[in-house]
Amino acid sequence: MVRGKTQMKRIENATSRQVTFSKRRNGLLKKAFELSVLCDAEVALIIFSSRGKLYEFASCSMQETIGRYQRHIRDVQPAKETSMEENMQNLKEETACLVKKIEIIEASKRRILGENLGSCSLEELQQLETQLEKSVTKIRARKNHVFNEQIKHFREKEKQLAAENARLTEKYEMLPKESIVANTEDASPSEDTISQISDVETDLFIGLPETRIKRLTNR
Known part of the structure; x- marks a missing residue:
């Protein structure tokens, strides 16, 4: 517990x-x-x-021990202050170094984009050109890789569709011919339907309304 x-x-x-x-x-x-x-x-x-x-x-002796303690404090205190000052100075130097690195990176980025090239020497321009050519080569290689992957994917898709088409064709060929003929006959119009269509067609009449009325009366 x-x-x-x-x-x-x-x-x-x-x-x-x-x-x-x-x-x-x-x-x-x-x-x-x-x-x-x-x-x-x-x-x-x-x-x-x-x-x-x-x-x-x-x-x-109490007095000697207290005096020793006070001397120790006097010796240690400046060392602590010096250490803090050194740390602050190191931090300032490190910050300044980081700022310079950031400025260099920003300048390089602008040059790659084609900006601020007036201050570049011939050697710097040649180095920049070489760097851009290497970058373009890597980009093209990556682009070709992506294209090849897409082509491979589409070919696999084509094979799957061809296999599915062959399976459906084989299945259709295995069906009995009688069922195919029956389905075809069912799809054609019946005699009653043809008769109704003929009746509708015989009802059509072109002429004046009076003539149409007389014709309907005679029927």
Whole structure:
């Protein structure tokens, strides 16, 4: 079972707080002494209680240890500032270098597009021409490759369509001739249909309306 971390906070009871301070202070002073003896370390420990009472331990002289600490801070601080200045300078130089590279790339791009060629020397123009010829060669090779792939695809499609056509033709030839003739006869008009068409055609009459009325009456 994993227990959650207990949040540390100030002891509210004054008596319990004083007892805890005494115990932990003594334990801390003991650890500082052991560290100095076992590891041959120069240790200085300063403790002020909540009432302002001082407790201290020093393996050597407290003043010498504090002076050594102050000298160390003075030596390290300029080194940190120098390091930051060097980093800033390196960043500025790197930024300037990147800006120059971008300008060179932009100028080369404009020249490839045929712009700003007035400042180019003969050698630069020859190099640009060679570069463009290589680019055109690569583009043409890629174009031919794409064309060949398309032709190959269309040929495969043609083979598939030819095979499908042959299959349908073979299937048609295997059908019985009687069914083909029957389908043809069913498709031709019947005698009743022809008679109806004839009746419709006989009803057609060209002439004056009076003549048409007389003809219909006689029928």
